[in-house]
Amino acid sequence: xxxxxxxxxxxxxxxxxxxxxxxxxxxxxxxxxxxxxxxxxxxxxxxxxxxxxxxxxxxxxxxxxxxxxxxxxxxxxxxxxxxxxxxxxxxxxxxxxxxxxxxxxxxxxxxxxxxxxxxxxxxxxxxxxxxxxxxxxxxxxxxxxxxxxxxxxxxxxxxxxxxxxxxxxxxxxxxxxxxxxxxxxxxxxxxxxxxxxxxxxxxxxxxxxxxxxxxxxxxx
Numbered sequence: 001x002x003x004x005x006x007x008x009x010x011x012x013x014x015x016x017x018x019x020x021x022x023x024x025x026x027x028x029x030x031x032x033x034x035x036x037x038x039x040x041x042x043x044x045x046x047x048x049x050x051x052x053x054x055x056x057x058x059x060x061x062x063x064x065x066x067x068x069x070x071x072x073x074x075x076x077x078x079x080x081x082x083x084x085x086x087x088x089x090x091x092x093x094x095x096x097x098x099x100x101x102x103x104x105x106x107x108x109x110x111x112x113x114x115x116x117x118x119x120x121x122x123x124x125x126x127x128x129x130x131x132x133x134x135x136x137x138x139x140x141x142x143x144x145x146x147x148x149x150x151x152x153x154x155x156x157x158x159x160x161x162x163x164x165x166x167x168x169x170x171x172x173x174x175x176x177x178x179x180x181x182x183x184x185x186x187x188x189x190x191x192x193x194x195x196x197x198x199x200x201x202x203x204x205x206x207x208x209x210x211x212x213x214x215x216x217x218x219x220x
Contacts, residue, residue, distance in 0.1 A: 016049075026056070056098060058074030081098040081101040094124055099115040140204070152199075183204065
């Protein structure tokens with residue numbers, strides 16, 4: 001029986017570059033897969049990708065692709081990423097996020113993934129359940145009219161306090177949701193409970209200010 005060497009990487013790239021699809025994402029888990037996108041003869045360190053194409057490979061062009069328990073190591077990490085490991089606060093999983101997740105999971109001596117892209121927008125490959133309600137994310141500019149200013153708290157925000165205000169308790173529950181996804185932090189104390197009971201404050205993290213901008217621009 002003739003030995004089947006599979007599909008040449010140059011043919012895969014040709015199909016991707018010639019596709020009518022606006023966005024093309026290639027996930028490749030095979031030995032020496034990092035060669036995909038490189039010219040076959042000259043300038044081997046330069047990728048030839050049309051706009052809208054991105055490539056995520058499980059190894060570099062001189063590395064084998066490791067298997068673990070009958071499954072490619074890279075593939076298993078990509079699946080974990082798609083099932084929420086690489087999801088953002090909105091639940092979206094993009095190719096760059098998958099690469100970041102996989103690259104961080106592989107040690108310095110394991111195979112190294114590669115990401116090559118000619119894209120202006122990172123589309124979501126999958127939408128997972130968002131860890132915080134979108135309605136709460138949309139209210140960030142209401143909670144923090146100015147993203148760099150702290151929000152003052154007092155004991156009326158804590159529902160266990162006898163003088164709690166129903167309206168403030170509802171706001172505090174939203175703030176706690178945002179705290180759990182690292183968009184809001186208490187100021188000067190370790191926990192939001194302490195911030196309320198000690199009349200401290202809370203503020204947006206850098207990630208919180210990012211989502212403040214998205215919400216302000218109607219992008220959530």
